[in-house]
Amino acid sequence: xxxxxxxxxxxxxxxxxxxxxxxxxxxxxxxxxxxxxxxxxxxxxxxxxxxxxxxxxxxxxxxxxxxxxxxxxxxxxxxxxxxxxxxxxxxxxxxxxxxxxxxxxx
Numbered sequence: 001x002x003x004x005x006x007x008x009x010x011x012x013x014x015x016x017x018x019x020x021x022x023x024x025x026x027x028x029x030x031x032x033x034x035x036x037x038x039x040x041x042x043x044x045x046x047x048x049x050x051x052x053x054x055x056x057x058x059x060x061x062x063x064x065x066x067x068x069x070x071x072x073x074x075x076x077x078x079x080x081x082x083x084x085x086x087x088x089x090x091x092x093x094x095x096x097x098x099x100x101x102x103x104x105x106x
Contacts, residue, residue, distance in 0.1 A: 016074050017089030018096050024082050026054045066099050
């Protein structure tokens with residue numbers, strides 16, 4: 001679990017890797033992690049939610065932000081929703097938590 005004074009982000013081990021909730025805001029001015037909203041990582045994407053473009057942009061952005069291969073990021077649920085579940089393979093829960101803490105505290 002990631003925690004930062006008032007924010008918590010639950011991580012859960014799953015069959016495809018460590019899963020977490022992501023809340024996406026499409027058509028934002030720029031692509032960036034904007035913090036935590038509720039129990040989900042808030043990600044603003046410049047891409048529009050048309051023909052899966054925002055989902056592809058999310059996977060690519062998370063891979064870059066977490067410094068892991070794109071193939072290790074899987075969209076588990078929420079393809080047509082702002083609320084998504086993402087699985088990250090190849091990282092332990094502690095390693096993922098450390099990377100997210102570094103991103104959120106920057």
